[in-house]
Amino acid sequence: MRFQEIISCVQACDTLLEVGCDHAKLTELALRKGVCKRAIASDISTLCLEKAKATLCGYNCVEYSVCDGIPANTNADCILICGMGGHTIRDILSRYDGNATLVLSPQSHAELVRGFLNENGYAINLDRCFESAGKFYDVIRAENGERKLSAMQIKYGADYKTHNVALKKRLLRVLENLRGGGEANAERIAEIEEVLAWQK
DSSP states (O other), X not given: OHHHHHHTTSOOEEEEEEETOTTOHHHHHHHHTTSEEEEEEEESOHHHHHHHHHHTTTOSSEEEEEOSSSOTXXXXXXXXXXXXXXXXXXXXXXXXXXXXXXXXXXXXXXXXXXXXXXXXXXXXXXXXXXXXXXXXXXXEEEEESOOOOOHHHHHHOTTTTSOOHHHHHHHHHHHHHHGGGGGGGHHHHHHHHHHHHTTO
């Protein structure tokens, strides 16, 4: 379910690059669905790339790259970075100066990713919270462009005013945990209640 949701956010492209691919199951799903014609599987670990090669052994349209982050001079139209913390994704993007579409699914601190995109010439055109196996995830798609976000959008999602069942469920859970903290949590509670007002 989680991989299906992420790949559904990848628009049809010629070449897809998956950074930190591990087993490359996202790349395999994208190729199987015809989302891309070619793919590049990249990982800092040679061992992980061996796993990727095993997953993708039936495809002769895949290149493999051992590197820390995005390979230099990549020709990818879309770059997929998933399963890493927001700090790590932000660091990887800070070393990239191309114009590929980005599809990002940070495991934590999505606000750091949104903040980086907002300040570095990217326009977020999709930002969705979803639930899979009882956990909540964010998936963000961005392209070179201009869409300035407010502090609330950076914190809670560029599209937090759009109805989203998973976002509502996630924030209700956070709100329940915060309400026992008294005045120390008052500001955060007020912010979440503002977001939830859009989720009715």
